[in-house]
Amino acid sequence: xxxxxxxxxxxxxxxxxxxxxxxxxxxxxxxxxxxxxxxxxxxxxxxxxxxxxxxxxxxxxxxxxxxxxxxxxxxxxxxxxxxxxxxxxxxxxxxxxxxxxxxxxxxxxxxxxxxxxxxxxxxxxxxxxxxxxxxxxxxxxxxxxxxxxxxxxxxxxxxxxxxxxxxxxxxxxxxxxxxxxxxxxxxxxxxxxxxxxxxxxxxxxxxxxxxxxxxxxxxxxxxxxxxxxxxxxxxxxxxxxxxxxxxxxxxxxxxxxxxxxxxxxxxxxxxxxxxxxxxxxxxxxxxxxxxxxxxxxxxxxxxxxxxxxxxxxxxxxxxxxxxxxxxxxxxxxxxxxxxxxxxxxxxxxxxxxxxxxxxxxxxxxxxxxxxxxxxxxxxxxxxxxxxxxxxxxxxxxxxxxxxxxx
Amino acid sequence: xxxxxxxxxxxxxxxxxxxxxxxxxxxxxxxxxxxxxxxxxxxxxxxxxxxxxxxxxxxxxxxxxxxxxxxxxxxxxxxxxxxxxxxxxxxxxxxxxxxxxxxxxxxxxxxxxxxxxxxxxxxxxxxxxxxxxxxxxxxxxxxxxxxxxxxxxxxxxxxxxxx
Numbered sequence: 001x002x003x004x005x006x007x008x009x010x011x012x013x014x015x016x017x018x019x020x021x022x023x024x025x026x027x028x029x030x031x032x033x034x035x036x037x038x039x040x041x042x043x044x045x046x047x048x049x050x051x052x053x054x055x056x057x058x059x060x061x062x063x064x065x066x067x068x069x070x071x072x073x074x075x076x077x078x079x080x081x082x083x084x085x086x087x088x089x090x091x092x093x094x095x096x097x098x099x100x101x102x103x104x105x106x107x108x109x110x111x112x113x114x115x116x117x118x119x120x121x122x123x124x125x126x127x128x129x130x131x132x133x134x135x136x137x138x139x140x141x142x143x144x145x146x147x148x149x150x151x152x153x154x155x156x157x158x159x160x161x162x163x164x165x166x167x168x169x170x171x172x173x174x175x176x177x178x179x180x181x182x183x184x185x186x187x188x189x190x191x192x193x194x195x196x197x198x199x200x201x202x203x204x205x206x207x208x209x210x211x212x213x214x215x216x217x218x219x220x221x222x223x224x225x226x227x228x229x230x231x232x233x234x235x236x237x238x239x240x241x242x243x244x245x246x247x248x249x250x251x252x253x254x255x256x257x258x259x260x261x262x263x264x265x266x267x268x269x270x271x272x273x274x275x276x277x278x279x280x281x282x283x284x285x286x287x288x289x290x291x292x293x294x295x296x297x298x299x300x301x302x303x304x305x306x307x308x309x310x311x312x313x314x315x316x317x318x319x320x321x322x323x324x325x326x327x328x329x330x331x332x333x334x335x336x337x338x339x340x341x342x343x344x345x346x347x348x349x350x351x352x353x354x355x356x357x358x359x360x361x362x363x364x365x366x367x368x369x370x371x372x373x374x375x376x377x378x379x380x381x382x383x384x385x386x387x388x389x390x391x392x393x394x395x396x397x398x399x400x401x402x403x404x405x406x
Numbered sequence: 407x408x409x410x411x412x413x414x415x416x417x418x419x420x421x422x423x424x425x426x427x428x429x430x431x432x433x434x435x436x437x438x439x440x441x442x443x444x445x446x447x448x449x450x451x452x453x454x455x456x457x458x459x460x461x462x463x464x465x466x467x468x469x470x471x472x473x474x475x476x477x478x479x480x481x482x483x484x485x486x487x488x489x490x491x492x493x494x495x496x497x498x499x500x501x502x503x504x505x506x507x508x509x510x511x512x513x514x515x516x517x518x519x520x521x522x523x524x525x526x527x528x529x530x531x532x533x534x535x536x537x538x539x540x541x542x543x544x545x546x547x548x549x550x551x552x553x554x555x556x557x558x559x560x561x562x563x564x565x566x567x568x569x
Contacts, residue, residue, distance in 0.1 A: 227484075338435075372515065
């Protein structure tokens with residue numbers, strides 16, 4: 001019997017063994033089942049996990065340090081690479097933070113446009129997570145169906161901003177261009193076709209006996225522990241706490257829309273799956289309402305100090321040239337102050353703590369990344385379960401390497 | 407509970423009038439002494455329902471002599487939906503303060519991250535190691551004395567725009 005010595009994780013080791021042989025298993029850093037670069041050093045007794053020690057930071061890119069040297073509008077592409085499954089939410093969250101610091105009021109239309117984009121991003125994010133749970137249980141079919149739908153959402157991003165994955169979408173003050181007629185056509189087509197395809201996917205898994213037997217009870221966490229660990233987003237709601245930033249601290253006029261916050265009970269893989277499924281339906285509801293009630297108006301705020309003028313104007317008028325130069329060179333004046341602003345990202349409360357000293361770049365920018373905060377509960381959630389449940393727990397927590405490591 | 411009431415509660419916990427300001431955006435900023443941090447956070451959590459630790463991070467102000475570092479805590483009262491920002495200023499010579507891991511399990515990695523990037527020591531932390539950077543790194547990279555780019559480079563001289 002090998003001796004069990006694991007630094008600093010003493011409380012997680014269960015003493016009982018099945019046949020007395022304890023093996024060390026390196027799960028990752030590169031492993032097909034981890035969907036990203038994470039390492040977990042597991043001590044296993046047969047199939048049963050005795051302790052886990054996660055190591056993270058494999059794709060750390062020093063975003064907080066980079067942000068201290070970049071003008072505000074150049075930080076948007078950095079935020080793309082946090083949770084890259086729902087980049088538009090990160091982009092818009094950052095714009096909202098700067099707008100709050102600079103005191104910019106955006107037209108109502110911008111709010112509604114942002115809501116549509118953010119809810120599309122939430123659908124894409126949840127689709128990836130849920131279809132991958134299916135893959136990890138051995139059901140590849142749903143994944144192939146839902147990735148086709150995700151592709152359509154990426155086509156919609158493409159119509160808005162020209163990019164697909166790392167979108168750099170929108171500008172401080174609004175959008176770079178209005179939604180095009182093609183976008184509306186494609187969005188209406190998506191809204192007409194997606195629900196049927198999605199319900200087909202739902203029928204494949206949600207009440208499927210094999211799937212249910214596989215995921216119910218895998219990786220549970222109680223509401224108390226989830227709050228202790230500062231969980232947020234679908235993972236916290238699956239444990240039964242109805243905390244949603246969209247409702248608690250509405251931004252972008254979320255108070256105008258009628259939608260429900262689904263909550264789970266046991267906080268296990270099945271609850272996380274079902275909560276995400278229901279959130280996709282609610283997101284569709286919000287998009288429909290936003291489309292119906294879309295106010296008239298401009299697609300950006302009238303803030304020449306922050307919002308790039310149209311290119312023709314730059315060639316024609318002196319003021320536009322000056323503003324263009326100031327924005328591109330990052331010479332726009334911004335008030336000193338500090339602000340914490342958060343949005344409901346795909347994985348939970350995505351916060352930006354921004355300190356400005358009035359200079360061209362942030363003095364300090366800290367990203368509150370929901371993944372980073374809840375992934376630390378992972379060892380606790382998988383101790384005493386079997387290895388295959390640990391894989392499921394990880395995919396159902398939706399740990400995204402980019403957001404984890406910043 | 408508005409910010410005035412909250413401030414009164416914090417004053418009762420510290421036993422003195424804390425130095426607090428409301429920032430321009432409505433969040434209460436309370437500056438605390440290292441010695442009273444644990445007492446205040448525990449009181450806020452157990453008596454005033456600040457059950458949710460939103461975030462821990464630090465910031466470096468090399469010009470503030472004797473208080474070069476600042477550790478910032480964001481707490482959230484999920485029942486009354488109120489947030490508060492607690493700040494502890496620390497001198498570079500004595501960069502240590504008590505850990506919050508006893509109160510919030512989630513403080514573990516947040517404190518490790520703060521240690522990793524700023525070198526702040528959290529007394530009593532169960533596992534204070536680097537988290538995102540490699541273990542044999544011998545400095546704390548978010549401190550302001552470390553430039554993003556190698557300052558000895560001569561091929562990227564951009565005096566006018568401060569790069």
